[in-house]
Amino acid sequence: MLGLAFASGCLFALITIRVILLVISSRNPTKAVGLIGRKLGQFHFPQESKDFIYYLKLKPKPEIMFACPPLEKILGPERGRQAYKSPELLFSLLHPEDYERFISRFQEAADIGGPLVCRLRLQGDEYTWFEDYLSPVYKKGKMIAIQGILRNVQDKMEMQEQLKYRVAHDSMTGVHSREFFEEQLALLDQREDLSLTLVVCDMDNLKVINDTLGHKMGDAYIKSAAAMLKQFASEDVLISRIGGDEFSLLVLNRTREGGEALIRKMKETAAVTPGVAPGSFMSISIGHAYTERAYGQVEALFLEADRQMYASKQAKRKEEAKPGGSGHALGLLSGDWSKANQT
Numbered sequence: 114m115l116g117l118a119f120a121s122g123c124l125f126a127l128i129t130i131r132v133i134l135l136v137i138s139s140r141n142p143t144k145a146v147g148l149i150g151r152k153l154g155q156f157h158f159p160q161e162s163k164d165f166i167y168y169l170k171l172k173p174k175p176e177i178m179f180a181c182p183p184l185e186k187i188l189g190p191e192r193g194r195q196a197y198k199s200p201e202l203l204f205s206l207l208h209p210e211d212y213e214r215f216i217s218r219f220q221e222a223a224d225i226g227g228p229l230v231c232r233l234r235l236q237g238d239e240y241t242w243f244e245d246y247l248s249p250v251y252k253k254g255k256m257i258a259i260q261g262i263l264r265n266v267q268d269k270m271e272m273q274e275q276l277k278y279r280v281a282h283d284s285m286t287g288v289h290s291r292e293f294f295e296e297q298l299a300l301l302d303q304r305e306d307l308s309l310t311l312v313v314c315d316m317d318n319l320k321v322i323n324d325t326l327g328h329k330m331g332d333a334y335i336k337s338a339a340a341m342l343k344q345f346a347s348e349d350v351l352i353s354r355i356g357g358d359e360f361s362l363l364v365l366n367r368t369r370e371g372g373e374a375l376i377r378k379m380k381e382t383a384a385v386t387p388g389v390a391p392g393s394f395m396s397i398s399i400g401h402a403y404t405e406r407a408y409g410q411v412e413a414l415f416l417e418a419d420r421q422m423y424a425s426k427q428a429k430r431k432e433e434a435k436p437g438g439s440g441h442a443l444g445l446l447s448g449d450w451s452k453a454n455q456t
Contacts, residue, residue, distance in 0.1 A: 163265030286339030294353035310372030
């Protein structure tokens with residue numbers, strides 16, 4: 114209720130300013146706003162409010178005629194008083210990446226358009242997200258002032274970031290999601306200046322684990338594989354879970370040899386990573402493909418990496434099926450291991 118009351122009060126203040134300007138605009142509108150601002154400044158505004166209202170005179174020189182809350186409260190008594198005459202003291206609190214975009218809207222020929230999202234340090238050292246809504250004030254066809262309100266949208270931005278993170282990440286493993294992977298493929302398909310090694314990984318024996326030990330153990334196996342792969346994540350190595358037991362790595366801006374060295378290290382790491390059964394180790398089938406220029410090559414690259422992965426999986430199955438092959442490892446995941454744990 115306090116927030117609603119304050120919003121109504123702020124709206125009333127802006128409406129009052131507009132009405133007075135319309136009545137005496139032919140005289141001295143900025144002086145009128147200054148008088149109104151001083152009167153409004155005498156009212157108590159709830160501290161719960163997170164918004165900021167201002168009136169900036171542009172000519173003959175920039176000057177803040179009205180601010181709510183008062184600049185003294187934001188900048189301190191001394192700097193606050195100076196900021197009315199020197200608005201740069203207030204604008205210096207803008208994030209460096211937002212400064213030019215914010216200031217450019219005060220130009221005569223600027224296209225103000227919709228609200229500008231920007232960051233300000235109004236309290237302490239932390240930046241807060243705001244949406245800046247501007248309304249120019251004209252006299253004889255010339256823009257002489259700007260009245261605006263900075264709406265605090267920190268909660269909205271944080272929620273958007275949380276939603277963005279959830280969409281871009283797999284909830285079970287914490288690596289990137291399939292949606293993120295497909296977005297990156299679409300972007301990479303337009304890049305002419307980027308080399309790409311596309312890696313597809315498929316976990317071996319997951320069906321056996323699910324059928325014999327249960328899906329809870331299967332999920333643990335998937336999480337273990339993701340944790341192993343995360344060791345190789347970096348700014349130029351993007352890891353995604355693209356299926357139930359399938360992962361992909363996008364290795365950017367590395368040579369063919371660099372990508373292949375990374376894959377060898379992954380295989381070595383998997384070979385010493387414990388599996389779900391005592392004495393077993395993780396097994397992952399891997400396929401990859403490389404191009405010096407990702408532009409227009411991504412789909413073919415993925416198909417080739419996928420083909421190689423399945424060829425690797427088939428070769429392992431044939432090896433396990435041979436007499437004396439490694440098929441005994443599957444026994445540890447089925448009845449043999451279950452019986453061993455019953456004694």
